[in-house]
Amino acid sequence: MIIFGYTTELMFFSLNRWIFFFFFLSVHSTLNIYWKKNEFGVTDIPVLSQVLCGLNGGIQMRPFLPPRPKSVIQMNNSSFAISTLDMGISDEEWERLQKALDWPGPDQQITQLDLSTSPVHSTFSIVELKKSYKVGDNISVIITARDHNKNLKTYGGDFFKAKLFNSKLKVVYGEVVDHRNGTYSVVLLLPWEGQAQVFVRLEHSSEVVQILKKYRESSFPRSHYNGHFEGPGSKNTQVSEVVECNLKWGAKGSLRKGKCCCEYKDIKTGTEWQCERPKKLSCDKLVGHSMGGFESPLNHVENHLFSKCRSGLTTPVPAGFYFKDVWKSFVCNTQQLNFSQMGNCLKNKIVYLLGDSTTRQWFEYLEKNVPGLKRMDLHTPRTGGPLMAVEMKNNIIIHWRPHGVPLRFSKLLITNLHYINDDIDEIAGDSHAVVVFTFAAHRVFHPLTFYVHEVAKIRQSVVALLSRAPQTTVIIKSGNTAGRKNIFQSDWYMMQLNTVMREMFRDVNGVIYLDVWQMTSCHYLSENIHPGPVIVANEVKTFLSYVCPA
Ligand SMILES: *[C@@H]1O[C@H](CO)[C@@H](O)[C@H](O)[C@H]1NC(C)=O
């Protein structure tokens, strides 16, 4: 049974619907083994500059200038104003982030449903479709967005996903470029010989993205949490009370009931957490944390827009492709280690897997497959952790723990929830230490400015770690697609958080960014916040290729 938060939510939309498709292409090749690194020409593929294959080549730390207080960012309709000082970054960096996150859309609020982008009337075509193609060729796809009255859209912002595939076994991801005039283009690379089909899907109309944006920064709490208080009551009885808790970000908290409250401030991150005041117990009796319900802020029209449309995404490059369920990375020469080789790779390593259930999936994969690796009983919940596994022969230690609140897990001891930066500060590091963190899935419910604040803290800790122990391997695992399209967990939110993480670590040398977004969005398995076993296996193999480069 999965007891994590994602299983309980309300889903008010139907299955993904691919809008059009099926252009069959036949691809000819003179190469037999075309996915091999040199034959395929890795250098032709644009590669994210911060992604390094191999370890820590020549780390040069650039000092981060302390932030200066200045402009206040006016977030409309949130009763708070967040400054760059609150986020812990400079004005210049905030400008850079806003540029990276910029997403076009309608310039006014759309209230007429039929003006939103229609997945039925939007079309795509292949530019100069040829009879046959060679491996390594690109095909160019133009998408034309239309509204429900079949009129051409005049602005951009629709969230499309595109991929190329052949049967179930070969898939490549395409980057969608928004021309901001209702047309979009995608360039798809043909990496294999045989048939290929182009799929394009409208994930969200630009009108829905506009709504997602609005509620991301609003103080409306879309996700609620519970605080579990326990302690002695009168007559020596044990009293327990469960109350609502939430993040306090900006001047105002997000508790629904007006009366304030117990407040908890994490000294290092400055993050403030609030709980309603329990009736019988004092504030210091908070011992447990768990997820609460979701609450939708959508009005009638907005709800209709959501159910009427689907939205989509762009990500920078094809980072690789699947071939018979094996992810072939263009970025790193992925090694297909067998299980005993995995054990050898991890010999004498301490691996710290931090974040959420998606890094726990890595823990579980290693636990299941690395010979001799055994989970110790730390007397913690099986899926909530913290968890630890050891292998005595090769001296391997693997830790996993979830990050600090807000967190949508079942009940956990509050003492076991640590902020990622706090954990990193307590790692001595060195060549035996491998730190992997992921930080996205539980942040889609909260303002982006809060995310920036937290990532700035994590960055500080990573920079300090790499300066005291430059041999430490640090890997950021991106957030993966979940195939969710609601106001709570849209993939559009996740994609924007990935953009923030990448941008903010752009100048930190020696950090590896492991992009699993494309691995999860272009596989034939349906997208899931907890990717399927085949995908997790590929993620871990890519991870180990960084830990033990060929
Ligand atoms: C907030 O609203 C004002 C006027 O209502 C507008 O000028 C401003 O651009 C808005 N800011 C944001 C961040 O949307």
Ligand SMILES: *[C@@H]1O[C@H](CO)[C@@H](O)[C@H](O)[C@H]1NC(C)=O
């Ligand atoms: C701000 O909130 C009010 C009341 O909730 C709403 O009527 C108004 O449309 C909102 N404005 C914006 C710019 O979102």
Ligand SMILES: *[C@@H]1O[C@H](CO)[C@@H](O)[C@H](O)[C@H]1NC(C)=O
């Ligand atoms: C395919 O597209 C990539 C990236 O846009 C480009 O670098 C490459 O040269 C193109 N290949 C061909 C054969 O046009």
Ligand SMILES: *[C@@H]1O[C@H](CO)[C@@H](O)[C@H](O)[C@H]1NC(C)=O
């Ligand atoms: C949209 O913009 C693209 C790129 O600038 C251009 O090639 C195309 O002709 C434009 N389409 C329309 C309908 O204006």
Ligand SMILES: *[C@@H]1O[C@H](CO)[C@@H](O)[C@H](O)[C@H]1NC(C)=O
């Ligand atoms: C794993 O691969 C190594 C090297 O190719 C080989 O020697 C070994 O037999 C393999 N082990 C298993 C269990 O397949």
